[in-house]
Structures are given as structure tokens and as C-alpha cells.
Amino acid sequence: EIVLTQSPGTLSLSPGERATLSCRASQSVRSSYLVWYQQKPGQAPRLLIYGASSRATGIPDRFSGSGSGTDFTLTISRLEPEDFAVYYCQQYGSSPLTFGGGTKVEIK
Amino acid sequence: QVQLQQWGAGLLKPSETLSLTCAVYGGSFSAYYWTWIRQPPGKGLEWIGEINHSGSTNYNPSLKSRVTISVDTSKNQFSLKLSSVTAADTAVYSCARLLTGDWYFDLWGRGTLVTVSS
Numbered sequence: 482e483i484v485l486t487q488s489p490g491t492l493s494l495s496p497g498e499r500a501t502l503s504c505r506a507s508q509s510v511r512s513s514y515l516v517w518y519q520q521k522p523g524q525a526p527r528l529l530i531y532g533a534s535s536r537a538t539g540i541p542d543r544f545s546g547s548g549s550g551t552d553f554t555l556t557i558s559r560l561e562p563e564d565f566a567v568y569y570c571q572q573y574g575s576s577p578l579t580f581g582g583g584t585k586v587e588i589k
Numbered sequence: 590q591v592q593l594q595q596w597g598a599g600l601l602k603p604s605e606t607l608s609l610t611c612a613v614y615g616g617s618f619s620a621y622y623w624t625w626i627r628q629p630p631g632k633g634l635e636w637i638g639e640i641n642h643s644g645s646t647n648y649n650p651s652l653k654s655r656v657t658i659s660v661d662t663s664k665n666q667f668s669l670k671l672s673s674v675t676a677a678d679t680a681v682y683s684c685a686r687l688l689t690g691d692w693y694f695d696l697w698g699r700g701t702l703v704t705v706s707s
Contacts, residue, residue, distance in 0.1 A: 482650070516693040525683060525697035526634070532691065569634055573692035577649050578636040 483508050485570050485581035493589040500557040502584045504570035509550045511574030517546055517555045520583075521566045529568075530555060560586070591616035593698035595684050597669075601705050607671040611684030611698055612664065618642055622687040623667045624694065625658060627680040635680075639687055640667055674705045 484507040513533035518526035530546035597609030619642040638648035686696040
């Protein structure tokens with residue numbers, strides 16, 4: 482099983498600042514089947530990034546994904562008020578499908 | 590507009606069987622894997638398992654001995670059964686659509702809070 486470790490657990494930032502979230506895999510994620518979601522309280526996760534770096538439809542270009550192998554990053558270039566949420570990475574390069582533990586981006 | 594509508598019992602006693610069903614309204618049923626995911630209160634996401642239109646399943650090894658996912662293609666529905674529940678199974682259970690090939694979830698049900706308590 483591929484374990485995804487997200488860091489930091491909580492990121493305290495102000496609107497307008499840059500957020501850098503990390504997702505590290507215990508083994509290489511095949512063909513960059515690495516995905517990022519945003520989740521707000523009481524809501525289902527929202528797809529942000531798939532294939533490690535491709536933005537989903539309707540996702541603002543302030544969100545970007547990068548990385549390969551075992552190290553992946555989600556960057557939010559300038560935080561908007563609606564971006565404060567929990568972010569999860571997910572892989573399905575190999576079974577079982579696994580999620581990271583999440584990074585909470587909170588208002589400083 | 591494609592929607593997932595789920596239903597099932599929200600309160601169970603220990604040792605009972607959790608049973609949830611998810612209906613797919615609109616769109617193709619055969620082009621995806623149909624999945625169950627759970628999220629304990631205040632915690633992260635856990636993949637339970639998936640099924641496709643032909644009934645091929647994959648389960649999380651940590652739950653495999655207790656999980657059955659089935660499909661009814663005549664109704665565009667799929668179901669989850671989790672046996673011998675304990676308090677550790679208390680979570681929001683969601684159905685979701687998994688895009689084959691790119692392997693991401695692009696559509697989710699509203700979620701059902703299932704509480705296991707004596």
C-alpha cells in the first residue's frame with residue numbers, strides 16, 4: 482500500500498500569501514496518478530488537480546500542481562478568502578487507492 | 590445533470606450490518622468505477638472499495654473481510670454492505686464516481702452520517 486504523508490498538518494497564512502502544500506509517497510506513484518482535492522466543512526471534496534499537474538475544469542490558475550515519483554506539491558499562488566479549507570492528495574497508481582491525511586489551510 | 594443520490598440507515602448497533610445504496614441519475618453508468626468512501630468525524634478520507642458496471646470489484650484490504658459492494662445495472666444503482674460494525678465504523682459514508690484511466694473522483698453523493706452506538 483502506498484502511504485501518502487501530507488505536510489504541514491496545518492498552514493496558517495493570510496489572504497494574498499502563497500501556500501505550498503506537500504504530499505510525499507512511500508513508493509513511487511505510477512504515471513503521476515496523483516490528485517489533489519479541496520474540502521470545506523460539510524461539503525464533498527472538490528477536484529483541483531489530476532495527473533499531478535493538470536487543473537480540473539473551472540479551477541482558477543492560482544492553483545498549480547507539480548512533482549513526480551514520490552514528491553508532489555500543490556501551490557496556491559495568492560490565497561483568496563474562499564481558499565481556506567482542507568486539502569487532500571490521493572493516488573491510484575497502484576491498489577489500494579489511498580488518500581493523504583490532509584493539510585488544513587487556515588486564516589492567520 | 591448527473592447526480593448521485595444515496596440513502597440508508599444512519600444509526601446502527603454494534604455487530605449490525607451497514608447498508609447503503611447510491612443511485613446514478615443521468616450520464617453513462619458503464620464508463621466509470623462506482624466507489625464508496627468514508628470519513629470519520631474530524632478525520633481524513635478512506636477508500637472502501639469500487640465496482641464497475643460488469644460487477645468487477647476492488648476493496649480496501651483493511652475492510653475486505655467485511656465489505657460487499659454490488660451493482661444493479663437495471664436501476665443504475667450500486668450498494669455497500671459492511672458487516673459487524675463497531676464504533677470505529679462511525680463516519681460519513683459517500684458514494685462517488687471514479688473516472689477510469691485518470692483515476693480521480695469527479696462526482697460525489699451528499700454523504701450519509703452512519704453512527705454506531707449501543
